[in-house]
Amino acid sequence: MALSVLKPGLATTVQDTGRPGYYNVGIPPSGSLDQYSSLAANLLVGNAEDAAVLECTYMGPELRFDRPATVAVTGADLPPRLGGEPRPVWESFAVEMGDVLSFDFLRSGARAYIAVSGGFDVPVMLGSRSTYALGALGGVGGRALAAGDELPIGDADGAAPGRSVPAALRSTHPKHREIRVMMGLYDHRLTDGGRRAFLDAEWRLTTLADRTGFRYRGAALEFRERVAPFGAGSDPSNIVDAPYPIGSIQIPGGVEPIVLHRDAVSGGGYVMVGTVISADMDDVGQSAPNITTRFVEVDLDGALRARRERADRLEALREAVR
Amino acid sequence: MDIRSPLPGVFYRRPSPESDPFVEPGSPVGPDTVVALVEVMKQFFEVQAGTSGTIATVAVADADMVDAGQILFTVHQS
Amino acid sequence: MSGPGRPARRSFGGDDHIFVEFDEEMNLPANFRVMAVTATLAERRIDGVIDICPANVSYQVRFDPDRVAPRDLVAELEATEATVGDGTDFDLRTTILELPILYGDPWTRETGERFRSHRQDPDATDLEYAARVNGFDSVAGFVAAHSNSPWFASMVGFVAGLPFLFQMVPRERQLEVPKYLSPRTDTPKLTIGHGGCFGSIYSVRGAGGYQMLGITPAPIYDPTQTHPDFADSLVFFEPGFIVKYEPIDRETYDELTAQVEARRYRIRQAPVEFSLGRFLADPDGYNRGLTEVLRGS
Numbered sequence: 001m002a003l004s005v006l007k008p009g010l011a012t013t014v015q016d017t018g019r020p021g022y023y024n025v026g027i028p029p030s031g032s033l034d035q036y037s038s039l040a041a042n043l044l045v046g047n048a049e050d051a052a053v054l055e056c057t058y059m060g061p062e063l064r065f066d067r068p069a070t071v072a073v074t075g076a077d078l079p080p081r082l083g084g085e086p087r088p089v090w091e092s093f094a095v096e097m098g099d100v101l102s103f104d105f106l107r108s109g110a111r112a113y114i115a116v117s118g119g120f121d122v123p124v125m126l127g128s129r130s131t132y133a134l135g136a137l138g139g140v141g142g143r144a145l146a147a148g149d150e151l152p153i154g155d156a157d158g159a160a161p162g163r164s165v166p167a168a169l170r171s172t173h174p175k176h177r178e179i180r181v182m183m184g185l186y187d188h189r190l191t192d193g194g195r196r197a198f199l200d201a202e203w204r205l206t207t208l209a210d211r212t213g214f215r216y217r218g219a220a221l222e223f224r225e226r227v228a229p230f231g232a233g234s235d236p237s238n239i240v241d242a243p244y245p246i247g248s249i250q251i252p253g254g255v256e257p258i259v260l261h262r263d264a265v266s267g268g269g270y271v272m273v274g275t276v277i278s279a280d281m282d283d284v285g286q287s288a289p290n291i292t293t294r295f296v297e298v299d300l301d302g303a304l305r306a307r308r309e310r311a312d313r314l315e316a317l318r319e320a321v322r
Numbered sequence: 323m324d325i326r327s328p329l330p331g332v333f334y335r336r337p338s339p340e341s342d343p344f345v346e347p348g349s350p351v352g353p354d355t356v357v358a359l360v361e362v363m364k365q366f367f368e369v370q371a372g373t374s375g376t377i378a379t380v381a382v383a384d385a386d387m388v389d390a391g392q393i394l395f396t397v398h399q400s
Numbered sequence: 401m402s403g404p405g406r407p408a409r410r411s412f413g414g415d416d417h418i419f420v421e422f423d424e425e426m427n428l429p430a431n432f433r434v435m436a437v438t439a440t441l442a443e444r445r446i447d448g449v450i451d452i453c454p455a456n457v458s459y460q461v462r463f464d465p466d467r468v469a470p471r472d473l474v475a476e477l478e479a480t481e482a483t484v485g486d487g488t489d490f491d492l493r494t495t496i497l498e499l500p501i502l503y504g505d506p507w508t509r510e511t512g513e514r515f516r517s518h519r520q521d522p523d524a525t526d527l528e529y530a531a532r533v534n535g536f537d538s539v540a541g542f543v544a545a546h547s548n549s550p551w552f553a554s555m556v557g558f559v560a561g562l563p564f565l566f567q568m569v570p571r572e573r574q575l576e577v578p579k580y581l582s583p584r585t586d587t588p589k590l591t592i593g594h595g596g597c598f599g600s601i602y603s604v605r606g607a608g609g610y611q612m613l614g615i616t617p618a619p620i621y622d623p624t625q626t627h628p629d630f631a632d633s634l635v636f637f638e639p640g641f642i643v644k645y646e647p648i649d650r651e652t653y654d655e656l657t658a659q660v661e662a663r664r665y666r667i668r669q670a671p672v673e674f675s676l677g678r679f680l681a682d683p684d685g686y687n688r689g690l691t692e693v694l695r696g697s
Binding site for chain 1: 419
């Protein structure tokens, strides 16, 4: 054992690059909601890219190290303290045996990532260490951390502290976001006005925002009249249960769209009107309650262009930190 | 001295809708006194005063959204 | 276009999913076409495909657009659908299983009591309500209809290992029950639910909106992989599995639960080939033949 949890934070889980390949039986990919920041944390401490990190939602944990290590905190602006002394974010630093890592209040963003040299060495389940709490799978006992947990840390190759991500490559977390979406799926079920309202509205993230989905409030959307298909359910927003893409935007009852994230429910009976493009999923993951969002429509080519730009940024990050 | 919200969410002054507020201006508090709840992701997080003194002002209306670090109460320290 | 019936409707789900819908209303032929197409797709082992997810009347493919161009993958799907046609010539190699159910059990009843305000008829149990809205004079009549004909796992998902089940009977005999007025925040693990025309088995404890009819002692999801049926997979159900329910009493339930807890319980199951064409020609006769297989297992 190499790390003891003194205080768990609000919803701190072990995550990595995820668990692809089981969505057909309802097991979602899981993994860090902000993969960019999670990768940065691993690079800073000299870990493999798929090493497991801690994802801290809104609030940091309090952790005691039972052995020396190199640590980095990225993602949300959640200022770390070591033995009460401030430590930087997006920069690796050394911890000694017995040191306690704690955090100030969140300044911006939603999820901070803590990487420790060697990675969190919890058992690999279906190819990943990621926690999928709905299915009690992965991480520490398939759940968020609790006080008293002990986390094993893998062997490190001796990464030096003092690595830093250049300012231009650090994520920022504005109070207003534009999230790009490809419309489609069941958007034909919206009236023209409903579709316009979806793209025009300023949506505000509610407190119902977790690893499964992000629920927004801001406008009521109108659906076209129809005769309910057999098996669909009577509400105009019901469909015969269908698969849900990661990032898809469903609108139960025509109010409060929900963007599904990496712990998505894999299917269900609500109309989806579009999907957040892969390049912008990190930004959704860094959205905290009360921030405002506009959904901006792009086509497939626009989405693929954004994906290439993100890949270039990941490559620049690797170059800068190695 | 201020009591700040440790996390973003909805600020509640009462443990349940029928109950009295945890604290009012003039209420004495100690470091462990629960002064409010903040709700996020269907979880209710107890906010503790973290200091000793008496509540001076309540800075946020019940059931308003708050950001992490936002001032919830001001406290006259004893 | 892919064979007779409605043309398929396609949409990208962002830059990394393709969604395909064969029909808007639930029906076994459309579901079977989904099964046939997704099984054939899986055999093609297309580079860059991450997940192939069959659902009731639609399916999705999650892919890595860095490894397979999205429009090329659409062409692959169209070609596969054309090969499969409407699926009536396709024989699905699958599994038939028998699941014991304690109908009207005390745990789902207690849960229903806790969510009275969410229910259409707070003074009846979910099972009594389901019997009444389907025109049965008694719960026993409903239980007989529910357990006499097998069910087809038309989709596995929502959460890990949860099967959606569609009863293999002509539409006029389909049991239909409205979902709860608003969802519960709690459902016992292994609850047998019914909402709209679908049955389900709650693989984990959690939220839900289906009416609760009973409970099975048989585990269907085991992330610890300590039960004998789960040596190879955490998830018991796969899309296309066929389920026959066996009503049991409380005494049998307790006995089976003891076997489960001792890690000795195994679900009675047998391999089977399902042919939609032969089923449609004589549903009841075909179902009798299918369930006979279990007697030999």
